[in-house]
Amino acid sequence: MRFKRIFVIVCDSVGCGSTPLSYLYGDDGANTIKHISEHENGITLPTLESLGYGNLTDIKGVKKIDSKIGYYGKMDELSNGKDTLTGHLEIMGIKTIEPFITFTDTGFPKELIDELEKRWGHKIIGNYAASGTEIIKELGMEHIKNKTPIVYTSSDSVLQIAAHEKYFGLDELYRCSKIAREVCLDPKWKVGRIIARPFVGETPKDFVRTPNRHDYALNPPSKTVMDHLKDNGYDVISVGKINDIFNGCGITKAYKSKSNEDGMNITINLCKEDFNGLCFVNLVDFDSLYGHRRDSRGYKVAFEYFDSLLNEMLQYIKTDDLIIITADHGNDPTWTGTDHTREYVPLIVHSKTTKGGSLGVRKSFADIGATVAENFNVEAPKIGKSFLEEIK
Secondary structure, eight states, X not given: OOOSEEEEEEETTOOOSBOTTGGGGTOTTXXXXXXXXXXXXXXXXXXXXXXXXXXSSOOTTOOOOOOSSEEEEEEOOOSSOOSHHHHHHHHTTOOOOSOOOOOTTTOSOHHHHHHHHHHHTSOOXXXXXXXXXXXXXXXXXXXXXHTOOEEEEOSSSEEEEEEEIIIIIHHHHHHHHHHHHHHTTSGGGOOSEEEEEEEEOSSGGGOEEOTTOEEEEOOOSSOOHHHHHHHTTOEEEEETTHHHHTTTTTOSEEEOOSSHHHHHHHHHHHHTSOOOEEXXXXXXXXXXXXXXXXXXXXXXXXXXXXXXXXXXXXXXXXXTEEEEEEOSSBOOTTSXXXXXXXXXXXXXXXXXXXXXXXXXEESOTTHHHHHHHHHHTOOOOSSOOOOGGGOO
């Protein structure tokens, strides 16, 4: 074992350029970080710049340097898809061949809605693809009046259920979500995630979603690197929605987070504790608050703030720690629509005991999982090539 602790931080949706297959998804030319920097007249990322981040693509305001403290590269995706679940599964060693089913254009079939209404004991309103913040403004008052859950979807493979914490109740929302997960195990309706989306407020102008979101995902189709770590007695600590994404599989301790800032603060505190294994972090705000809402300004500010928190985190890491920063897909806020974008994701690697340099263009997100597996001497994933020997 070379490193006692490995921290993998997923900056959700911060892609760095279209891949050879991006055209299949309508995303040829998408580049999340490049276009944010151009659209907002530059972005300031001193910490990431020092680690070689500027070498990944043209980023206005971020220099290309021959980093002596960070290894840098970018990773292509082997899986079919460009969603959260697919990206995270591949990071931990699973290739998704059949993309998860979506209902973006049509909404959910009447047969499914009828079954949910029967099992829930509630009528359903909505049933179309929408922004979560907009649909509660549109239908929130009707929901409160009639106790009718709001069902909607997006470009992801998700069935989302919005309900008011006070007038519908969290327990009832979670009950309905669990039933939906059970019903949506049917292959006809097998979405990747059921998401409970609670909100509060008294009028549409002040309706706001709360941190009590809960995802009900499918179990991974086979064991991941996280399972092999857990089976061998290592710590596998999740921060943010990682626990939900993997449905708790392979995780020894989970921390929910309320925001990117909260997630990073939890991670910084974990740096000060003693554990032996993996800390796997997801920072979802980049995607949910800025990418899907096509808010390049907000995206820029949030990523600059992450850079400052990363700098703070690096003050607390130990000589036998390894930091890996990546993403799970792109979400170019200057692109058409509000969908994710199929892009390369960054690979930024830092340790106090290593030097720096290029890791090139990797063929799979699973190179991260393969590296983690090799470091802890557990079973390697069937895909991915470890870069452990490349970081000196």
